[in-house]
Amino acid sequence: MKTDFKFSNLLGTVYTQGNLLFTPDGNSLLSPVGNRISMFDLLNNKSLTFPFENKTNIKRIALSPKANLLLTVDEEGRVLLINFQRRIVLHHFNFKSPAEDVQFSNDGKYFAVALGKHIQVWKSPGFNREFAPFILHRKYTGHFDDVTSITWTSDSRFFISTSKDMTARIYSLHPVEGFTPITLSGHRNYVIGAYFSADQETIYTVSKDGALFVWKYKSPNELGKDEDEEDEMDIDQKENPQLTKKWMIVSRHYFNQSNAKVICSAYHAMSKLLVVGFSSGIFGIWEMPEFNNIHTLSISQKKIDSVTINATGEWLAFGSSKLGQLLVWEWQSESYVLKQQGHYYDMNTLSYSADGQNIATGGDDGKVKVWNTLSGFCFVTFSEHSSGVSVVEFAKNGQVLFSASLDGTVRAFDLIRYRNFRTFTSPSPVQFNALAVDSSGEIVCAGSMDTFEIFVWSVQTGKLLDILTGHEGPISCLVFSPSGVELASSSWDGTIRIWDVFNRGKHVEIFRHNSDVLAIVYRPDGKQLAASTLDGQINFWDIENGIQIGTVEGRKDISGGRKANDRTTAANSSSGKSFNSLCYTADGSCVLAGGNSKYVCLYDAKSQLLLRKFQISHNLSLDGIQEFLNSKNITEAGPLNLIDETGELSDLEDRLDNSLPGTQKGDLSIRKTRPEIRTKSIKFSPTGRSWSAASTEGLLIYSLDENLLFDPFELEIDITPISILETLRSKEYLKAIIMSFRLNELYLIHQVYEKILPENIELIVKDLPEKYLEKLLKFIANHIEESPHIEFHLLWIMKLLTIHGKYLRQYSNQFSSILRLLQKAIGKTQEDLAKLCDENTYTMEYLLTLNQ
Structure with missing residues (x-):
């Protein structure tokens, strides 16, 4: 059993805060997800989360024009300099x-950073070895409040900054003779952004109150004598008598979105x-300089936090942090290129389909979502439940998904037609928090x-068949044995009961524990049962003999x-010292366990030893990550990092809590909340190559990454790449x-495999030693x-299964994960072929109708 699982991807969370970025080719979108970065490939329909992490949640990201350097800045100002192509942290x-x-x-030679009232311009790092890659070029001052945005001119000689002091200022990168920084004033609220036109003759400034000013570089007599003096830019003529032209407001426009x-x-x-994105969830597209409104559409119920446009100007990306939404809109065809949203509250549960291709998740928001593990996207959301979903479970064939909820219903969803076809209820309303489906x-x-x-219940008829009673506390977990009998x-009453559901004899076997039982799981062969209890233990039971065969002390x-407001140390705290989710590995040799903690533990089931401990997050923006608290951060009002000191919510309308009915005024001493890191559910993939955890951050996937490892098998001194190629040539x-x-070595296996002629496959498979079967099947899968050689692969698979079928059946436990991967x-x-055939059929039909 290999234990070198590495972080592979993050599903279920698509955007948390900060700015979105398109890559220079315009085909991929970068989105901050907590303290990580996710990249969505919009052409190939795939998502990928980079393995590196910032210390806290990422606030800003910037990508160099050649897409070779990426800067990520977190909430506390810590920066990671990343080689974007290789996804390696450089500094x-x-x-x-x-x-x-x-x-x-x-031009990619400099980058500007807005830090409070000041702007710092740094030289971009090169690709040669440098002791200090960050060299400060110059520090710019002049604003009286925090700077909100920076925009460079196309020739990179100047940049314009906007600020909360209701002004915009133009600075030069290098000293220019006769040029002093220019202030553009006249707005009555924060200036959100300022932009140069393509010819750099016009500047557009946008303010928070919905005003758009158009500035032109003209002399006063060009504007006419009736122009108001207040519209002039604030330039001291006495100091610069040679300057006759000035930046002046030529027109004012207003977006008029009521109170948004x-x-x-x-x-x-x-x-x-x-x-422009508004606080009401509406966005608008305007054509400049005529200010023609092209679209005004509502895409969210909450405010839009970030908007960006790709290089060609065809796709617009929007992020809403309140709902965790990410949208890419093609404005010309008025269609979505991408529309993704995670669970609004916690993700409670997850389940793998039988082939490991899909993962279903359920959350406190009452939604059931199904994610594709290859693309990383959610392709269907069921929102029939009216309360939190506690458990989801795939039927063994993978076409039906069951979910149990606190709203008192168990629902069955058809994954072919995407509909809820059965709803199971109890005679009197109860809350369900455990679910099991037989094989x-x-x-x-x-x-x-x-x-x-x-x-x-019976799934076919929907009728209630039986009610099993005997437990004296809430049911925490249900599971059918792999045999299905x-x-x-x-x-919570401290017992495990084994029921014979299909036999009316009602014989019940009871296994007693010293504490509440939180989770149970069968070994894949059905002969052993693992149970986790509230006192932090994992107990192993022999089902046939009804005896306890081992215990893990996991506290x-x-x-x-x-946590930030804990009064006790981490060692003395009683919370989070038990496992609330268990699962066996695909071969049944190890047990994976997680709970209300930042750790996930992997134990050997035979020796009950800890093999590996995974820390699922290092994000200090979450509670429960730090082992020690600093007493200087504690005040009389509580932890310093939970108190909002920015004064951002000084306006009454910002402080109003609309979530509660009848609220008249806001909370004057509003506190920030920090989510606590925990793992609600853990499942191993049926393929045995990866495992997933439903955590506070989203759906974390860890997999075996063997591509970078040199892992020879019975290697001899005369086996070299040259000797292999010579053997192939002969x-x-x-x-x-x-x-x-x-x-x-993967490239050599690939080379040899592709060179073999289809008529030789049967002979090779017949003489192939059985110990290489697993490796060959895994390689083909x-x-x-x-x-693209689909028929060639299918020929190999058919011959392998036909000739070695008896051996594979005899050692089915050993090969089960490989066959599932296949x-x-x-x-x-x-699926891909069917989709392609359908598209070709529709295209042919369309062309034929055109011909008629």
């Missing part, structure tokens, strides 16, 4: 105060488009919190982390493929998704 730096904006110049305020804006100079998918059971009963239930392993295919598997790959290929 750590600290600005020591929060940055409101970071922008690379258009402007939150963000973006301007595309080539197509002259101005996009045939015919029987569904749910356990209640309040009546301590287990309800059994027995049902195991655990409860010290899972405990760690201290057409000794069987010897060549065995030698390539022994060296275990991974390769089939990327290669099934997943073939299923994905079939």
